[in-house]
Amino acid sequence: MSDSLGEGKLAVVPSPEDSSVDGDGADTASSPVYRVGTSPWRQRLEIALLAGPAVLMFAAFVIFPVVLAGYYGFFKWKGFGPPTDFVGLQNYVVIFQDSTFIDAVRHNFVIVILSLVLQGPAAVLLALLLNQKMRGRSIVRVLIFVPYVISEVIVGTGWSLMLQTNGAVNDVLIKIGLPDWTVDWLSDPQVAMATLMMIITWKYIGFAVILFLAGLQSIPEELFEAAAIDGASYWQTQRRITLPLLGPTIRIWAFLSIIGALQLFDLVYIIWGQYVAATAGTSTMATYMVVNGRNAANYGYGSAVAVVLFLISLVVALTYQRFVLRRDTEGALTEGKK
């Protein structure tokens, strides 16, 4: 039971136009014949009663603030009283002329690309490796997932202690005879981005591996048997069967990874704080937003940054859906139309 459940979940994430709603699912959802209370009004009442609270919450605390950000973004506003000092697009002009913001955008995109490159291939290989009969497999699965489960604050606090110039990492490097490798991990701008990527990889790669393992287990066994009968080697099987069939899972993971990297805030803000991130070269759009919006009490400006962040994420997400995820939903949709 719980297994088929797991499958369902893996499946669904990516796209609003997922077939589950408008495609093949229509059948299962059509209601059986009710003897009592099937009038359309009663149905409408039930829908409103059951879905209403969730819709209200979602509208009030998710959609409304995003809309509000668009409104506040046109004002110069310190956050007290109603915003009155309308400045038009002035905030946006300032944002795009601020080289620290442009730097932050650049850092975000570096993080997006490096996250995909560093975690993706490694996680696929590790998942293939772990998808074998081995003793203690479930323990391995639990343990590599630990960094993902503990909070960003703990990861940030722990790593920033370990990565101090006289911290544990440099100490270990000296002990194993690599004193030349010791660097100022956190504040040297030449190194800081690499350090951040190391921490991100450490924290999130377990998630990718677990996801890919789940994807691997949904590949029908018969395909491997057929390949074996046809005399395919191990690597041929992986390349021709496993990887293509793992494709949807990889593409979903990449999507989630991209969105997460664009919105990255916690780790950077905790490790580098509000002042050092920009000079160390690890600032992101989100840390820029908090530092120049909330911490400086410029709520109009902060809202405008939020809008820019939102639009950049939206464009990236829609582009990705259009060109990459589309392949996955197409199959499902055509299947549904039969």
Place this chain on the structure above:
Amino acid sequence: MATTTAPPLSPTAPRPVAGRKRPSLSRAGWATYVIAWALVGLCIVPVLYIIIGGFRTNAEITVDPSGFPSTWQFVNYAEVLQSSIFWRQVLNSVICGLFTTLGVVVLGVAASFVLARYNFSGRAALYALFAAGLMFPMTVAITPLYIMIRGLGLSDSLAGIILPQIAFALPTTIIILVPFLRAIPKELEEAASIDGASRLGFFFRMVIPLSIPGVVTVGILAFIASWNSYLLPLFILNNENSYTLPLGVQAFASQYSVDTARVLAFTSLSMIPALLFFTIFERRIVGGLTGAVKG
């Protein structure tokens, strides 16, 4: 080929039964064990460092940052466990976690039931709305959200954390639960209706009990997300007495920055609940986590 690729994407497709026991799964060689446990080492050692560091003295940590405790000191952990502020923050985190979970589960199950088993125009649009919410974590909404919460008079109160957290957890919850509720066989609903149950009766008597496994998954995800959440409390809570643990860890770390051992002890203790929950429910979480990702 398109249809062969589809299964992982189509939520109703049951996992092949053969997937449970894979007879022809290749047997791992010694190299696999070496790589697997090396990976485990990389993942675990930093966490162990934090935990073990709490058992050392500051002098030891300064002289030999990467060593083991020469004698195991329990004083750091004891001091943290005796401080009222730590327990206050644990309580705050527990309250936030429980109420967020409760809210998400109640609202999420009800809305998912509608999306899974009612036919009405606008259903696809409603689902798309929630699914789109998945793409935008709290970061974009946080500035106006803070103003809003302050306007409602909820700043510095846990309710100001709980309400937005429920709203932001709804997309994941609904996306996990809809296929789950849809998978409940139509025959059951027909049987219930023949027996005279209304659709709401079916919901309360059949759907809720049958959806417990799915509910547990989304509940745990919501709890862990709440337990770990940082950005929202950072904006809403200003008073150390209303801090949740992540803020507490950070405040403690900067307040006692010279007392590294105690910071490590505080940090270790604050990760226990999430780790505990995760270890107990690992299988369910791994199945359900796709939507809960941040990175």
